[in-house]
Amino acid sequence: MALSFDRRSLLRYGLITLALTLSVLLVWAAVQVALLDKEIRNRFSSVRWTLPAQVFASPQELYPGINLPLKELQHELGRLGYRQVAALEGPGSFVARAGALDIATRAFSFWDGPQPATRMLVRGGAQGIEAISDLNTGKDLDLTRLDPMLIGSIYPSRGGEDRVLLKLADAPELLVRGLQAVEDKNFYNHAGISVRGIARAMFENLSTGRVRQGASTITQQLVKNFFLSSERTFKRKFKEILMAILLETHYSKDEILEAYLNEIYMGQDGSRAVHGFGLASSFYFNKPPSELKVQELAMLVGIVKGPSQFDPRRRPERVRERRDLVLRIWADEGLIRPEEFEAAKVQPLGLSGTGRGGVERYPAFVQLVTRQLKDQYPDEALTSEGLRIFTTLSPRVQEALEQRLVDDLPALEKARKMPAGTLEGAGVVTSVEGGEVQAVVGGRDIRFAGFNRALDSKRQIGSLAKPFVYLAALMEPERYSVNTLLVDEPITVKMPGSKSWSPSNYDKKLHGSMPLYVALAQSYNLPTVRLGLDLGVKKVQQAFAGAGFFGTPALPSIFLGAVDMAPVDVAQVYNTLAVSGYQTPLSAIREVLTRDGKPLNRYPFKVKQTLPEGPVYLTTWSLTKVLQLGTARSAYSVIPPSTLLAGKTGTTDDLRDTWFAGYSADHVAVIWVGRDDYKPTGLTGSTGALPIWSKLMRDLNARGLDATPPADVEEVLIDPASGLAANETCEGALPLPYIAGYVPTDRAPCAGGFFDRPAEWLQEIFQ
């Protein structure tokens, strides 16, 4: 009895305990599920809404009359991933014919509105483009532009996930259906998991005693990608299954598929993880997904299985086999026709040659962009808001600058018998008007995203400072003109609290007296120091400040360039000279748009007159003499002498740094060459940086400066012997510019002045 009671109560207690335990377990499980649910939803929405900012180059403008040889336009199309074909296909293709290109452009959403895809005929030649017409309507086109090149993205440094958003609606149908055919045939019907698949996997796992991968639905794969980890345990697998089911209850199939297209891991580029088909398309083929061919889509779908195992660049054979397998599945499933299958499987992989697909090609420039943005946007906005950033980079100019440093530094080393890799270099090119930075190279390893010498290597600028001493003088036209005689004699400057300073000329010689512009053209130190001392340090500092640099120390040594500046700082001050004193702060960004293409921020041209136009013109005029008769004469062995250019050589003590800074009507370019260890290079501005600059200006087909003086400058004939007004009969008379009101009016002997004047003077006395 007692026993039965005991047994019964034991049973009851047991049941109660069991029920209690079960309830606790249930509650615990519910809590776990709720936690998982929250986790998966957070992660899902963060994937859908976390997008790195995309950085674009400036678009190539096309209009009749543009100085863009057809060949260069064709090159630009190649850079953008346009395919050369025999007959025009969809957007992103072109046909090259004699004197003409047919181009099917891509649609693109610009700052000022969308530009639809068009098919156009561009006629022209070596001189540039002559006419553009719309192939559909036959109408002439005034102005159009190509889609801008994607040059990088700003992704979080931690994790390094990069992606380019691909909307499901924009994804090629073959990608969407082909992906399901290979990875998850039943995707639109299951509830997140495939029971049969799991059963099969469990059987395999149990029989082999290991947890093997596979049998995952698209939903499960997406979940797995969220928590990237190669851990393979039953617990994890269970969690994955649970999360997949949860995901399916919250989101539609289309939403899950779209997230998959953007989240799935597709490869590695250094520290950057390539996620999603949008970025993979540009990373492997340098074009948008909409332009991918059958075999290219098949390759992308193929490598989903394991991008490190199937790395197209490292294991092309294996990837090709995998691709052909995908093609066969597609053919079997009827997604492609047998003849398409046959045609596709004989194609090579067709990877883009750069290895970087247009993205991450210009790290030095992107660094500049990031810095400018970081002042205004929090990091998170840049790495997650999907901002579209339109920059001023000109791929054509950038490539020209890169080519010069990559080719010419080794050539210099070879010619000077230096060990390879001794020299470093950096360069900046700006647009003159608007102050747009068109190109930045931060070192000879142009793809290296580390130390950026163009922005951060602050070095003494040597004689690059001289134009600002002369500008300060020419701002006092009652005292100085370009023809004022300066003497070249030794000088010692006493400086309070330090040793006295006795500069000398670079050639250690004295050259007598000479006109001011000659002293600048020949870069003589002594006349420059004397001139600077006459003016006072403050005036020279003011000239620098007017040009946009405020960090000059109040020391006479600045006359000879004892001031540390980075190439980009030099580009700023020379840009101000190039724009006639209307200072424009250099900028690398034009516009920032939200991910939906709505304008967020513009960076308009900023112009402020900070230096007087006349004296700036006189300085530029003197700087043209640097190339015509001074230290940069050799430039004209490379550039046609009819192209008027202005510039200045710079060399620092013991030949540590060699600089050239100069401008045409359309480009300011600054080149620095030196060593990272500050050791002497044995090169001067003329032998180191100048040849690189000259070839760069030649490659850019730089437009010559406008020789017309501004309204307050007059150009008059001057007799060099007397410095007085000359006329056509004077031999060797030179046209020299003067600030109006300060033109020499007394005539030189050769113009009849010497004999007339005393007579007049006597007459006046005796009258």
Add this chain to the structure above:
Amino acid sequence: MSLAAKPLNLAALLLCLALPACLVRAPAPQTPTGVILPAPAGSSSPTGGVIQPGGAIVAEPPTGEPTPLPDPRPPLSPSLPRNIESSGSAAPVISLVKAARAALAQGRTDQAGASLERALRIEPRNPWVWQALSALHIVTQQAEQAESEARKSMSLGRRNPYLDLENWRLIAEAKKLRGDKAGAEAALRKREDLQQFIGP
């Protein structure tokens, strides 16, 4: 970063630098450089020179009243363009300026600015586009910018009185916006002189 270099001693520097006249020449203190009408008076410059301590041989500063130079203004040519449409500007530049006008008429100043800057990338030294940009910045009340752009237009226009008539009006507007009444009046006087020169 150097791109956004912060001005040091800005007040002291700009006093002179923003008004370059005080550095350039003593007379005409209220007219900074870029002022081209009427032709600046001047004096003859040195025959000899004085050797200064430090070695530079500089001209003696002019003394007394400068002798007025003949007005170098070229005679009014009927071929001078009166507007951008007749200025020989490239077709895309003209269409962009028209687009900018249309945008401005709808109050879309950002759009207008973008179009004008696009035009300047095609023809960076087109004075009519700089003038249009100045006019835009009067609307957006960016007076300093507007004045610099009008002066730039004047400088690039090489004394086209039809162009400068509008530039002086813009400069006057800009001065007014900055509360510089005297400056605005001076600019308007320049404009009237010019109007008389052109005739009705």
